[in-house]
Amino acid sequence: MQKTEGEESKAENEEVKQVTLMTSDGVKMKVEISIVYEMEIVRSFIEVNDADHSVPFPLPNVSSHTLDLIIELVKNEYDDEFMKTFSHDELKEVLVAANYLNMKTLLDFIATAIANLLEKKSVEFIRNFFNIVNDFTPEEEAEIRKTNEWVFQDLDED
Amino acid sequence: MENQDFISNLSDDMKIMILSKLCIDEAVRCSILSQKWNGLWKQISHMELNLKRMVKPFTQLLESRKARTIPDFGAIAPPMLKSVSACNTLVYRMIFNTHSDCMSSCRIKHFQKSLAFGDVENWVNILVARNTALKDLSLECVPHCEELTDKFVSEEYIYVPSFTHGVFEFLSSLELTNYTLDSSLPFGKCNQLKKLRMRRIYLDDVTLGGILENCVVLENFSLLESTGFKRLLIVKSTLRVLQLQALCVDDIQLCCDNLEVLFIDSVICPVHNVDISSPNLRTCHSYSNSMYARMLSAETGKSILKTHEFLSRCSGLVGFRMTNIFENVSTLCIDLDLTHMIEACVLSYFLKLCSNLQVIRIALPVFRPRIQGSSSSKHGHYSHFILSLWEWREVCKCIGQKLKSVHIRGFRGRKEEVEVVKYLITRATMMKRITIICTDSKEAAENLLSLPMASANLSINLKLNANNPMDEFAEHQKEFHL
Incomplete structure (x- = not known):
């Protein structure tokens, strides 16, 4: 049962x-x-x-x-x-x-x-890896780097 | 297709979800990728602030950067380093830059020195006042970064955070690591806090008692590697999960009617001072043989509450208390030495008392006392007793009707160990799966495969894995984060 x-x-x-x-x-x-x-x-x-x-x-x-x-x-x-x-x-x-x-x-x-x-990863590495196109003008990019200076320090060479 | 930029074309919500998994400096840095990423970090749902990374963010690149010229960091580093106060300012900026209604959780790792001028307390005040959706907060004080050269505060001084009265009021989860707490006032009005995890906290009995009293709806409480208190007294009907690890106390009294999961690892306490009442316990983990336990025991010179002592005490097997907290337990994870007479004996009687046990996980000791010369013959004598203990054991309700799964780690094929497994295979009628992780060789375990099985659909899995103390430790830790 x-x-x-x-x-x-x-x-x-x-x-x-x-x-x-x-x-x-x-x-x-x-x-x-x-x-x-x-x-x-x-x-x-x-x-x-x-x-x-x-x-x-x-x-x-x-x-x-x-x-x-x-x-x-x-x-x-x-x-x-x-x-x-x-x-x-x-x-x-x-x-x-x-x-x-x-x-x-x-x-x-x-x-x-x-x-x-x-x-x-460096910014360039990420852009290459994911095929991200940098669509900023040089001025815009410089502006972003400037406002958030601390995260880009010593990262800029590539 | 493969060449498309799929990641930027994800919806903003998904990109924000990805950014929320990153440390704040990484999340901010993603702004530079392209227009689609710019400023998205401000909407993150989780903010991870680590002051160590703020001091010198460039070290992040060490791992990915192909060594064109190996940078001489000794030469570059000093001018790059920021002072603690500069980092502290940066934290304020990050907090004020995020959208105030997006962030639901935040973790801050800061230095001792961030406490010197009340910055940490201030961040917390601002966070809870500003971010209305903030529910989870995790704060950790990390050892100081040795490169920093602020000379104005003493290295030795221990900073006691003075969080504002009732500041944790709206949180549902709080994690504190590495602090000295001298007051339970910040926990005032804490009537939403469900999860509290305290690790490496120094606090006295009054503070601990006050915190527990204030957290009126606490469901999940972890007290790990903490000191300063002598008694652990928890009377709380809301509590469902309790984790205790690496503690040293004079007595433990728990009265938690709705406790479902109890985790005890490496706790020092005289066994006769342990009193637990938790009739609804479903899952119980108890470890006393871990690397942690050995370290703690060596440090304090006191002996750890052994798993078999805990089991026999709280099941009513010994002592005056007749209540059994294991009556409804369905999952039991323990470490035991099955070749030890008392431990084997406790297990065999204990199984009779657990009438609802479905899953057993046993870790056999990684560290074994060396058996040599005279002690070996003594052991042999007991060994005979242990063998007959299992051989003649009648079938209890647990073994006969409930037990479904067994997992044994650190199996060395000793005859006492083999006998337990043999007992289970030949008696447990409902068992579906038994996994044996062998340490040295599978040979002894392979003989078990030919035994007559009590259960019609039992699968026996044998694995070979030399368990080293670190693996064993990692395994416990994994179970710990339930």
Whole structure:
């Protein structure tokens, strides 16, 4: 008797364990509920609508490749090494998707990772690395350097 | 695509989020990148002010700059260095330049000398008055930068901050590191503070008591590496998380009805003076064997409250108190020496008293007493007792119905250790996962794989990782930041 009860609850668990998401390129992906719950936008929908998990939840702004990356990141408990393999494009896609899905931990993690890329680098290095075009006139640039003199001291040579 | 400047084209909110992760000097410096970055730092939600970096920001570049010519910093540095007062002025400027409604959290690391003329207290006053959204504040006093040459204040003098009465009123989280506190007045009207973390604080019993009394909704309290008080008396029904680390007291009395998480590491206190009442405890961490504990014990000449003493005292196993704080505990993280007779014995009886235990993490000691000559034969005698202790142990509710996951670090394959694992594998019916981190070799642990398992879906994971004291320490610290 006890055994059947156990099996029933197990079957139940299995049923709610995954949610199907439909990505922008039309791929249906089954995703573990624990991961889906980090996506506030999906979570609130599921909770409010007591949703039927067999109907795919549409994510018109997220591609299957990006969703793959996000799932891997969450599964690996936000592994820095894994994220270092991302191209700039992938990084951007993941960031934009994390913002859209309202995944707070992931957003925080990526923002920290990008901040780490900016940290302790010269202005020229950052501009090159991210292809940032310096659109200041020399006068404007000099003005900014002057107002915040202390952060540029001895940094100006390149 | 790859060549596009994606980072500048992110929305301002996202760029601000990135800038909020940087130290203030780095965030300000990003203004120069392009128009899209200019001035954005003023809207940061978190301000990180570190006076050490303000003194000489150029050191930041040391890491990224390719050595064209290695700059002779000895020659360049002196004229660049600012005095503490110049840095202090800069802090005011930064505070006044940020938008007053954006910043929700701020961390300031300052020098001892910033306290000399009341600057730190002033910054805090301005911050809380100006930044209406400010909820989290973290203040740390760091050792003085040796290059500075202000001669007008003495090096030895200990500055006691005199924060304004009730200045922490609107905060929900406060972290103080490395101060002497002589009054609880700043904590007056502190009726929103939920999280308080005090590290390396010198304060007396009256001040500590006053602070706790004032923080009427305190949920999360950490008292770490602090001295000056003799008693730890906490009666607080709002408290949910309590962390105590590296403390030395005469007695500990906790009466916290809603406490869910308790973390005790390297605390010196006579075990018969420990009285804890927390019927709703869910998670308990207790460590007494860490590097910290050894340092503290050597420093004070007193012995640490051992994990097994703490467990047996607070479960009612020994002593006059019959209440058991572990009744509802589902996660237990401890360090124990399973080859030690008393410790093994305590664990075996203790498991009977924890009827809701689902997760156990045990760290076996990194430092072991050397067993040599005569003591070894004595040990052998006990060893026999320990083995039979596990072999004949009846199955309790925890092992039979609740236990789901076990994690053992520092496994050396000693027969007493093997016996515990054997007991768990062959008896724990609901166990899903057991992880054993072996120190020397996996050999002894591999024999465990062939045992008949009590649970139908148990996975046994063996890993090899020589645990050195630093790793072990880091592991505890990680658990610490819950």
